[in-house]
Amino acid sequence: MSYQLQFGSVLANLDELLDGAATTLWMGAATILLGSVLGIVLAILRTSGPALCRRLIDGYVEIVRNTPFLVQLFFIFFGLPSIGIRLLPIEAALLALVFNLGGYATEIVRAGIESIHPGQIEAGLSLGLSRWRIYRHVVIVPALERVYPALSSQSVLALLGTSVVSQISVVELTAVGNTIQSATYRAFEVYIVITVLYLGLAFASRGAFWLIGLAAFSRRRRLGARA
Amino acid sequence: MRLKFLTMLMVAACALNATAARADELDDILKRKKVLIAVQTDLPPYDTLDANNQPVGYDIDVAKRIASDLGVELELVIVSGANRIPTLVSGKVDMVVATLSPTPQRAAVIGLSSPYLAYSQYVIAPSAKSVKTLDDLKDLRVGVTRGTLQDDQITRRAPKGTQIMRFEDDSSTAQALLSGQIDASAWGKSINDEIIKKNPSSNLENKFALNSLYGSIGLRRGEPDLMRWINTWIFVHKQDGWLSDTHKKWVGEDLPSLPAF
Known part of the structure; x- marks a missing residue:
């Protein structure tokens, strides 16, 4: 038995695949935006908030980093209804994705903040800068710049991680692929096409991160650094 | 173009080498x-x-x-x-x-x-929901397992306005039914009976026969x-x-x- 690739029946459903890719893209973009903001806020609280607050954030980060994403997703979608919280699939998916990326982003940004040498802050003080300006210009922005590559790579991972939410009936790229696959039985062809679409999405988001990096960090622009 | 085609054939040949022999x-x-x-x-x-x-x-x-x-x-x-x-x-x-x-x-x-x-496939739903025919599925969230015959049956025969939600395996679909994330689903009658027996508090019941399989x-x-x-x-x-x-x-x-x- 030899296998012949037949893309016809798969490409006939290209519109649905592109719709799925669009859902993946906007879900990924929303996750990256909300997850990064959550991570930055929690990292600031983790490094300079009250002790109780720090311990709570530590707990959150450990839960996120030490449980599988699929379990987090099922917990929110199948588990929470037991205590009366019933979310739509897309809501549960976004909540789980942001919850997950937020944990990793917190840890990444925290590492960046802690990498700022105390000498830098003392230099700021000796120049007579206010505490707020020191925190903003000497700590946060250089910290973010330092961890930007790690943060963008974690974000691309989050974008690709959206494929898992097909498990709770969200109709994104993988779900559309699986539906076409189950109707046409052209599994190999379907997965070739969605692989190409995911590659496109991942490269596009890497490009976007590179541009945002250039715009946000002026030193990066001068050095011609790569994202 | 021809080179591309050849590469694809080679990829396919490698992937299915085991069966080719x-x-x-x-x-x-x-x-x-x-x-x-x-x-x-x-x-x-x-x-x-x-x-x-x-x-x-x-x-x-x-x-x-x-x-x-x-x-x-x-x-x-x-x-x-x-x-x-x-x-x-x-x-x-x-x-x-x-x-x-x-x-x-x-x-x-x-x-x-x-x-x-x-076996016969029956629509299963909570007893509180009045579901007697396919038409009653309108506006309900009906869960199916992707690519199965219930998927095919519901997708083809349920009225317009039925909200069809596809899960990747039967246990997820059953879990969605038990947690109230969907209003109805369909399996073979004895599978439904098993779900009902194991989860008495969910108040589920067999509604009507969808088809014989x-x-x-x-x-x-x-x-x-x-x-x-x-x-x-x-x-x-x-x-x-x-x-x-x-x-x-x-x-x-x-x-x-x-x-x-």
Whole structure:
């Protein structure tokens, strides 16, 4: 038995695949935006908030980093209804994705903040800068710049991680692929096409991160650094 | 363009090298003294896991009996409703015994035996919901397992306005029903009965019969000897009552009469 690739029946459903890719893209973009903001806020609280607050954030980060994403997703979608919280699939998916990326982003940004040498802050003080300006210009922005590559790579991972939410009936790229696959039985062809679409999405988001990096960090622009 | 085509062919050839070399599956099975059979574990009482996490059920007994009648060792491969056909087509197993219903579309992709199983699919929903016909599914969230016959039935026959939600495996669909994330679903009646029995607090009930279904054993296409053997096997165990006894043991009811094709 030899296998012949037949893309016809798969490409006939290209519109649905592109719709799925669009859902993946906007879900990924929303996750990256909300997850990064959550991570930055929690990292600031983790490094300079009250002790109780720090311990709570530590707990959150450990839960996120030490449980599988699929379990987090099922917990929110199948588990929470037991205590009366019933979310739509897309809501549960976004909540789980942001919850997950937020944990990793917190840890990444925290590492960046802690990498700022105390000498830098003392230099700021000796120049007579206010505490707020020191925190903003000497700590946060250089910290973010330092961890930007790690943060963008974690974000691309989050974008690709959206494929898992097909498990709770969200109709994104993988779900559309699986539906076409189950109707046409052209599994190999379907997965070739969605692989190409995911590659496109991942490269596009890497490009976007590179541009945002250039715009946000002026030193990066001068050095011609790569994202 | 031609180069691209050649590369694709090479990729395909490499990926399916394992199956390309086979001449006759039945000989291969007998020679390697092992048969690989795909089963599900998420459709009790036909297939489920026991307290020791071992697959058990009607399908599993059928798989075991096929292996012992062939005189070879059995290796069970656990699949889901959505990936049982791809698993077979890609050469990972010799056959699928997983309540697989014959359809013309499936028959164009794999070989389907004469029925070894028959059952009726019922719509299942909470008793509080008034669901008597397909039309009552309008505006309800109906969950199905992607690529299964319930998916096909509901997708084709439910009225416009039915919100169809597709899950990747039967246990997720059942979980969605139990947690109230969907209003209704459909499985074979004895599968529904099992869900109702195990979850009395969910107040679910069988609503109406959607259709009558048969189950076939799935093989790869172009394996006439193995197909002949399987159909002979089914014929023999229909006659000697083994299939009916096994059905009664797991499902608690007599096996409906099985036509052959």
